[in-house]
Amino acid sequence: MKIPAKGMNPDTLMEMMETFKSRDLDWKSGRVFGFVYDPGREAMEVSKRAYMAFLTENGLDFTSFPSLLKLENDLISMAARHLGGDSDVVGNFSSGGTESIIMAVKAARDFAREHRPHIGQPELILPVTGHAAFHKAAHYLGVNLVAVDVNPATFKADPALVEQAITENTILIVASAPSYAHGVVDPIPQLAAIALKHGIPCHVDACVGGFMLPYFRRLGADFPDFDFTVQGVTSMSMDWHKYAYTAKGASMVLYRNRNLRKNQIFACAEWTGYSIVNTAVQSSKSGGPMAGAWATLHFIGDDGYLEIARNTWEATRQLVAGVEQIDGLRLMTRPDFCMFSFTSDEFSIFKLVDEMNGRGWYIQAQFAFAGSMENAHMSVGANNVGRISAFLKDLKESVAAVRDQPAGDLAAVVQAELAKMDLDNLGDKEIEEMMALVGMESGGSLPAKMADLNEILNAVPPRLKERLLVLYVNDAFSQDA
Ligand SMILES: Cc1ncc(COP(=O)(O)O)c(C=O)c1O
Structure with a gap:
């Protein structure tokens, strides 16, 4: 893209920019458990002003x-x-x-x-x-x-x-x-x-x-x-x-x-x-x-924040209790905050994340590290509060949908391949070839179903994962990508 030869009409360009958002997370739906902290329309207006x-x-x-x-x-x-x-x-x-x-x-x-x-x-x-x-x-x-x-x-x-x-x-x-x-x-x-x-x-x-x-x-x-x-x-x-x-x-x-x-x-x-x-x-x-x-602090005030806290705390309590009641899921640990994570010892948590995200929710996959096995993370905020029972219903159905899917052997295959390599001396080119093989295409795109890629990344040692991510991002940000 070049700077346009003539300045544009602001309505036109705002319309154009809105279309850029078409594949973004729909945080306004209240179905996104992370990234965006939405205090509601009125407070948002004050903040914007x-x-x-x-x-x-x-x-x-x-x-x-x-x-x-x-x-x-x-x-x-x-x-x-x-x-x-x-x-x-x-x-x-x-x-x-x-x-x-x-x-x-x-x-x-x-x-x-x-x-x-x-x-x-x-x-x-x-x-x-x-x-x-x-x-x-x-x-x-x-x-x-x-x-x-x-x-x-x-x-x-x-x-x-x-x-x-x-x-x-x-x-x-x-x-x-x-x-x-x-x-x-x-x-x-x-x-x-x-x-x-x-x-x-x-x-x-x-x-x-x-x-x-x-x-x-x-x-x-x-x-x-x-x-x-x-x-x-x-x-x-x-x-x-x-x-x-x-x-x-x-x-x-x-x-x-x-x-x-x-x-x-x-x-x-x-x-x-x-x-x-x-x-x-x-x-x-x-x-x-x-x-x-x-x-925002002056508009919401101490009483407003206490109310937000009461609602998010209660929503988190319901979510945690709901997750505990679903057969096959396990809390990573009891949280002290309106954020928590859960996993499964019976099926791929990454498949569950895909299934939920495919149903219009957003929960976050976290990789295994230092004794914390792979899991799904949720940050609960004010705009998630009315969505808890719908979420738990979908979560239960999603568990039923993924629990019998074959576990797959991607992690084992990756580990066996990595064991043959001299990881400390891998060149960027070899890493780029590995990325192409697992679907981390150039231009920043990722597969819609992330489970396979997540299984692979989960099996890759952290240092190699870091190099891979650097190369991926180095590629994603470029002219007209
Ligand atoms: C505990 C903790 N510390 C630091 C940060 C970094 O904050 P930021 O993303 O605003 O740089 C985060 C972000 O999630 C966090 O959860």
């Missing part, structure tokens, strides 16, 4: 746009109080969970550079259930990631294993509240106590859960303390754009005090242009996401 009102204001320089400083400081206060912080707690807005996590790792790394200069190669300790964003942060920031196993039954971090992994180079211990895959909250009081004892910062990744957990607690849910009320917790990440239902591009990273936060701020005066000082990765940035978040 606020977003548009600040679309063009530039967060590059808050002295030129003090309105953005005001919005951010309000959000910092709301987040800090929501998460049990005292008046020393500070933080910053960021574009998402990943950016918040990158900043928290950078702050811990640079804090260690200042206070523990003997550390040559910094390490962070992450339970295997911790989010991939920590791997990304470690990769970007030159920090070694030390992964530790979790309790195989509950999928919660094991404090003894975390303590054993500490070395004189450890700059950060990470815990999740909750972890994404299984929706469980780590034993944060024990983990933070270990961190405190060894003089190491402890980050709680509450990206997905931090906003709703306090409401679930008010409704009687039982899970460990996870926020700044726990001694030893030094930083936290919490996303607005997930369960606070704000427009995407909105997260928060918080620190127990300025002394630690200082290390996330970047300044540069060593070039010929304006001096830069950035709180996070982005430099020029729209005020839209921040304004959308501020407005």
Whole structure:
């Protein structure tokens, strides 16, 4: 495509763009359990208005746009109080969970550079259930990631294993509240106590859960303390754009005090242009996401969020109970949050995912890793609430439809083939040939029925899977693909 020779009529181009969505997930149906957090039409309108009102204001320089400083400081206060912080707690807005996590790792790394200069190669300790964003942060920031196993039954971090992994180079211990895959909250009081004892910062990744957990607690849910009320917790990440239902591009990273936060701020005066000082990765940035978040929080309010929490909690309870009653399905573990996962020991969970998604639902396939077998994940949100009995009815029928389908031997075939190969020395070309064989065609398309491909990917070692995904994406984004 070229830039059109003449500018187009806005109605025409909006119509064109709407057609691009034809194969997207239909999140408005309430049948999609993931990706989109929909607070309902009215709240969405408020969010859009606020977003548009600040679309063009530039967060590059808050002295030129003090309105953005005001919005951010309000959000910092709301987040800090929501998460049990005292008046020393500070933080910053960021574009998402990943950016918040990158900043928290950078702050811990640079804090260690200042206070523990003997550390040559910094390490962070992450339970295997911790989010991939920590791997990304470690990769970007030159920090070694030390992964530790979790309790195989509950999928919660094991404090003894975390303590054993500490070395004189450890700059950060990470815990999740909750972890994404299984929706469980780590034993944060024990983990933070270990961190405190060894003089190491402890980050709680509450990206997905931090906003709703306090409401679930008010409704009687039982899970460990996870926020700044726990001694030893030094930083936290919490996303607005997930369960606070704000427009995407909105997260928060918080620190127990300025002394630690200082290390996330970047300044540069060593070039010929304006001096830069950035709180996070982005430099020029729209005020839209921040304004959308501020407005949504004010529009829904504490009572509105409590109501959303009550409904999603009840919906999750019904779903979990429904899954438990279906013969052949098994919960991975009991969740602490409105997210959970289940599997089957009797038939291919990937076939079940295909069957459900073919019926217009969206549930997410998760691959086996570190003692967590392949499973189906669900994130339950406000717009799924009216759909629970229809979902469970279809789930029961789908189990009946797939349970007698032959299991297939794809995984065994792949493993046998891989065993013959020197995986460490595979060239890109050989990997591309493998991809073509399994239906990962060029141009970003995937087979409509994903079960076979998922079986294969599930059998591929993680490092090879990563290379394969990089090549697939490298191909998907290209001119007019
Ligand atoms: C626990 C947890 N941490 C971090 C992230 C990363 O957030 P984002 O996708 O906004 O970068 C997620 C996303 O699902 C998450 O569930």
